[in-house]
Amino acid sequence: MQEETSLIKPPGFILAGGLSSRMGSPKALAILGGETLLARAANRLAPQVSALHLNWNGPIPAEGLCGFSPVPDEIGGHAGPLAGILTAMRHIARIDPATSHVVTVPIDAPFFPLDLVARLKAAIRSEEDIAIAFSEGNMHPVFGLWPVVIADDLENFLGNDDKRRVRAFIARHPMIAVNFDPPEETDSPLRPFLNLNTPEELAWAGQMLPNQG
């Protein structure tokens, strides 16, 4: 039963604050099948969340960011995905203090499930639980539903831990694993959490798009 939490549809953040060094140009603007990765992530996440935000560092490029007014990292120095997660928590706490959780997705995994948020949300049992996506035995730690009450601990962690790994931060808190194994009949190589880091991976995914099951 789900009654104990008053968690309604949460707000969402697309994290695009990284350097895209392996891609060689901003991943948000990379084209897959005629659409930017940003447009793909936004179209996929928007129906799942109460409001959609973009985390992005630096100036808005000439081609725009799909109309988003991006939210830059709270802490400087490209501290990694956790900096984007902290930014999401702090931003939501400022604009909507009643919100208990915020969902994050990375910019570079454009095939994530359409029921991602509903299933993460259904797993939450308390105001302090983190829900994280898993599939085929792997953890996908940037696909998470994060309680905003742990923002201070996250800021502290970022200030004190050299590696700033998402998994190490998650290990400090109650975490619920939510399994998203694809249906057995799916033979598409475009797995739900496939992550595109290089021009080669992007080109390969483009070639595979017509086979998407």
Ligand SMILES: Nc1nc2c(ncn2[C@@H]2O[C@H](COP(=O)(O)OP(=O)(O)OP(=O)(O)O)[C@@H](O)[C@H]2O)c(=O)[nH]1
């Ligand atoms: N806000 C924010 N997000 C980040 C930061 N570093 C990485 N991310 C995001 O975290 C997700 C996964 O990171 P990576 O796949 O390493 O992306 P990246 O750092 O842009 O790419 P590389 O430079 O090739 O490692 C992506 O959505 C990135 O945009 C950061 O310093 N700040």
Ligand SMILES: [Mg+2]
């Ligand atoms: Mg990186």
